[in-house]
Amino acid sequence: MSAHNHEGEHSKFLAHHFKSMSQQTAAGKLGMWIFMAQELLFFSGLFCAYGFMRFMYPDMVTQGQSSMDWRLGGINSVILLVSSLTMSLCVRSARSNNKAGTVKFLVATMICGLLFLVIKGSEWGMHFHEGYFPGKFFNPVAHAEIQDPLAHIFFGLYYVMTGMHGLHIVVGLGLMTWMLVRANRGEFSSENYVSLENTSLFWHLVDIVWIFLYPLLYLAK
């Protein structure tokens, strides 16, 4: 990384309207944290809908959850946790100017993300196989164990929550591919790491949402 001296602290990443790199980094981080606050409230709407459904139809929800396979959910939780670890280590290596480490951990995180999507897709496939389509398309096949017509609400909300979460994982993967390109170009250093750290913040938030989704959808009998 170019050795920069103090008075000419005009590294090539400094935008014209910022006075110093530290101001630019701090602004970038604060912007991302506010975006995290906004994402949190976006998911809060879905969790509130889940709370309503659980209050109105307690027995239907437990019956609906009987079809959920907590083992697959557990594996997904572990995968996302591993991806969180690798993401943090990726940022750490970027900030200690270790380009190889950054790329290595970034790729590991993306693999975990893809694995998560594969498992989630297979779970959806299982439900479709049983005929548990969301909302008005809900017609469980003959041998399916859930026949209660009201269970379509649980599955409707299940697909919306996990679908929205999956969409955020896809967005996260897109961000990470862009980060991978920039990491290969060697743009990240202990001085200019804020976009990588923002991607990691986004990924950790997606992990936090799953930390709440998993017990509420799979475990809360």
Next chain:
Amino acid sequence: MEKRDMGKPVLFADMLSSHHDTGSNYLNAKKGFLSWLFTVDHKRIGIMYFVAISVFFLVGGFFALLLRAELMQERIVNATANSYMISADHFNEAFTFHGSIMVFLVIIPSIPATLGNFLLPLMIGAKDVAFPKLNLMSFHIYIVGAIFLVYTIAFGGLDTGWTFYTPYSTETSTSVVAAVFGAFILGFSSILTGLNFIVTVHKMRAPGMTWVRMPLFVWAIYATSVIQVLATPVLAVTLVLVAMERLLGIGIFDSNLGGDPVLFQNFFWFYSHPAVYIMILPAFGVMSELITTHSRKSIFGYKAVAISSIGIAVIGFFVWGHHMFTSGQSALATVFFSFLTYAVAVPTAIKVFSWVATLYKGSISFTTPMCYAFVFLFLFLIGGITGIFLGAISTDVHLHNTYFVVAHFHYVMMGGTLIAWIGAIYHWWPKITGKKYSETWGRISSVVVFLGFNLTFFPQFIMGTRGMPRRYYDYLPEYYNFHVLSTIGSWVLAIGLFIVLFNWLHSIFFGKNESSSNPWKAKTIEWTDTAVVPIEHNFEKQPISTHGPYEFDELVKPVKTGGH
């Protein structure tokens, strides 16, 4: 209904810069249509928002006149759906169109996007907002969402009102999913603008500018941005759930599938009440600036006015239930919401009293912005006071969903935010365009708007207390005279607003150039440290903030005889 605002800025900018001889400024720094469309200069983005919002305001206003004209018609007994000037469905589409355009496209972005964009960096001594490209993206998202929403409502015939109440919105055959998607996109523009402003205020203030040395407009925009960031996502998720409700039928809000319509109202109003504070808080900020500058007096109780902005923003999140007092909401929630509605009324009262107290012992010049400030104080006072009627749960039973509510929110939103927006545009007109506007026509317009406004909406208060419900296109005969009065008033109001528009257009094309960089002799940085028309990077040298925003030259220490 195609909007041709794109062409306007080109003509507008060339006209301006060609007359200008004072070297390069942000208007003539770059030429051509693309230089406007892809600019990251917060001042140009502010102007583009201003042009777009004015065009949408005209479109929304046209539908308001259409509604008023239909309501003036003589009553036809046993009227069928299309026995009046416009059919029942068209009337429903018209009030939905009027409501959606005015709320989503005009009044929420009006002051934060135009003046917030233009003034925030200037007022805190920054070169630009924290994320200029994000700022441009917000504008493009706004334009895409706006065209999408206007198109779907116009051709899809949306007739659910701007509130999309289920189960009507989940079972009507009109284009609800498309309109909901349009509003979803617009929500993002609001969130990203709010995010941009919060980071700008926190990280990019001029050296020496502590929080108590910031102009009150910046306080108000900061409080508005906090609400925009924390409330709009809940609207986004509500709209996603309504779209899922219609596409997949997931049954959260639709009662035929086991959902609960009152839950939708909770979700919707959790955003929409803070949204009305997104609308009015910037107007408060503008008022603090206008009244202090034009009465040459420092604001009365700076800390109280600043903290009350934040107070309104925070308490504003606890009061949404007063929109649902008669909707079958639980009794405990009703009592809780009524009490907190009064809690949020106190800071608003403090602000109004502080403005009037600022006038005391000032040197008040009746320029056009000051006329609009007085019109704001008068109308907002009526709007705020009628809110007290609606806050008490027992009087609200009789007044809920009647024309009393229509008059209340028009007094607060149009009498408040729109009048403050017009006053603010007049106030900063020399700085934005470098042109002089005609003072006499400005004052005439403020009088005509004031008279037209009161003639339009005061009869609606009387109709409301007498029991005329909202969103009616055919009503009982005893309300006829009030509707006639209100329609005539709407014409006078339209004339007033057109006078304002012509005044601005005339000033752009034929107005004389502004010679001084601080015509009102204000003390905030955007006047004192910039050229007549600010250069592209706002300041030649980084301004240092040494004094409070309202220490005017004429201020003199009060004589030590215990004078307060």
Next chain:
Amino acid sequence: MSETVGPDSAAWQGSFWLPQNASPMTSGQDALFYFIYSLSVFFFVLVVGFMVFFAWKYRKRKEGESTVDIHGNTKLEIIWSVIPGVLFIVIFIWGFFDWIKLNVVPQGALEVRVVGRKWDWLFIDQKTGAETSDLIVPINVPVRLTMSSADVIHGFYIPDFRINRDVLPNQYTVVWFKAEKAGSYPILCTQYCGTKHSQMVRYVKVLPKEDYDKAMIAAQGAGLTPVELGKKLFAGKGACASCHSVTPDKVRLVGPPLFGTYGEMQNVVHSGGKKETIKFDDNYIRESIVDPNIRVVVGYPPVMPSYQGQLNDKELNALIEYIKSLKK
């Protein structure tokens, strides 16, 4: 839509602001309304007075004249925060007690079940089972309305009794009133519910005790011929009148006009899209009532709701007889 237009533009009985107060038990809010009103006028005049006075007294006399540097006065600021605060709490508590009275139904109230449906009301008297489109109640007797909606949210609002509650499709909502003045008072819908939201106007008819009993017996439709019962169902319970016209001029409403159509050939379109021309006979009427969207008359939207399970056979036959009787 109510054929009975009710008292057209009777002189306005009521004060300048509020309509007449025909159910004082529930409309105790007038006192609070006028209390807030007087406070508002006082504060409005006070603030605007100060504004105008300051604007005139301290207008700019000459350029750059000096003004006093006042940054605030905590004593004054505390006063003008506490006074509104206290007044607001007084208003809140007063409103709260009135509201409790509004919601607690006295014992022994007359039970009436209200069903709001798209663009009409139906009142079912629990004691006699009578179904009427206008609410007929005895004078000086508390009446409790348990309301629910058959499709979207409607708003049940009687301005003269100061009661107003949304009518929800998925839960009951309850209002009560005790009319103390005979007469006819409009019922209006206050929650937007579609095309004819503004024409769901019905009337509360407050009658002395004996007239009330007579009206109830008539309303039960005992001893009506099938055609008369069909006519009552068509306008009342079935709310068919809100979409089908029965007048000789065959005016076109939401649904096809029914005058003189019995026995005619009608071209209809199947739900699958296949067109066909059939005779407008008993079976087609019965099928259209029970399962309307199977074969819809060409040129009309398939929006008719199904009455399956809501009209028993006697009522179906009565309706068919009534439609048959609609000819010159």
Next chain:
Amino acid sequence: MLKIVRNKKRQNSSEHSSGDQKHSHNNEHGLLPVRLYVGIFIVLLMMIFMNIGISMLPIPSIWIVSLLIFVAIIQTILVAVFYMELIHEDKFYSFVFGSAVLFMLLFFGITLGEIRGRDFFTATEGVKMMRGVDQNGNFAPGGPKLEKKSEGSH
């Protein structure tokens, strides 16, 4: 909570950074040791299995749900504080995240609280899931029946 963690972190990072000679002087805050990340990872892993264990307990479901949510909140705090570097960031970011969580809980509390209290005045007014209502005010045949509770309440 944050304060305790921060003090604990300060001692171990000081003896760590003294060990780790290379000082990158310009970044505002030191790097957390890799061992800390892996340690937090293992703790979080334990918590996932603890959650699965809780869901197997034979206790009433309201307890299960609250325990699960409690464990999830602890996990969230750990991820936020260590993985999202809140520990040595400017305290304002924790304030932003905290206020977002606060507004989320406010939204939950009032909305879900409101649903419970609807039949406060009259028993029938409560939310009973009824599909479309037929002429006699009973709900249409397809919907779940309103159980015949006593009409006359206080």
